[in-house]
Amino acid sequence: MYRPTSKHTSVKEAQKQMEHFCAYQERCHQEVFEKLRALRMIPTAIDQIMTHLIQENYLNEERFAKSFARGKFRIKKWGKKRIVQELKQRKISMYNIKGALSEIEEEDYLQTLDELAKKRLSQLTETNIQKRKKKLADYLLYRGWESDLVYAKIQELI
Structure with a gap:
């Protein structure tokens, strides 16, 4: 008896899988698309499943x-x-x-920057003031905080 080496997923099975995938956690279109590609779905099946997920509000x-x-x-x-x-x-x-x-409140945003900067500053053991400033700035910039806010915070703290 012939058995195929790789199991093919039907459109209905893939659709059910993607419904669970999207219901478990919010997903972006790209993640779902890549998951369907990994399941070796053909482009028309991918389009059909993506359309279903959007219409049923699994994907937003x-x-x-x-x-x-x-x-x-x-x-x-x-x-x-x-x-x-x-x-x-x-x-x-x-x-x-x-x-x-717009989901991020400005007050919370600035308060979080303040807390993060103070916490990181307390962890730095560097004694040279310039190096301390640079290390703190690098840390905050890496985390995606705007440079004007970062440098203003450093001036305030050090």
């Missing part, structure tokens, strides 16, 4: 962008520049990126 780019921005800001303490960069990498539209950034 705006909701994903807002959730992503809130999560990365609250949990990882990323600045807006890093969030924008990561969303662009996921091919999210500028319209949705702007909407996502």
Whole structure:
């Protein structure tokens, strides 16, 4: 009896899998597309499944962008520049990126920068003031905080 070496997934099976994939956690279109490509789905099947997921509200780019921005800001303490960069990498539209950034309250944003800077400064053992400033700036810039805010915070703290 002949048995194929790789199991082919039917459109219905793939659709069910993607519904679970999207229901478990917010996903962007790119993630779902890549997952379907990994399942070796043909382009017409991918289009059909993606359309179904969007119509059934399993896949919503705006909701994903807002959730992503809130999560990365609250949990990882990323600045807006890093969030924008990561969303662009996921091919999210500028319209949705702007909407996502509006989820972050300005007061919370500045307070988080202050807490992050103070915490990092207390961890630095460098005695040279210039090197301390550089290390703190590098850390905050890497996390995506705007340079004008970073340098103003460093002037305030050191």
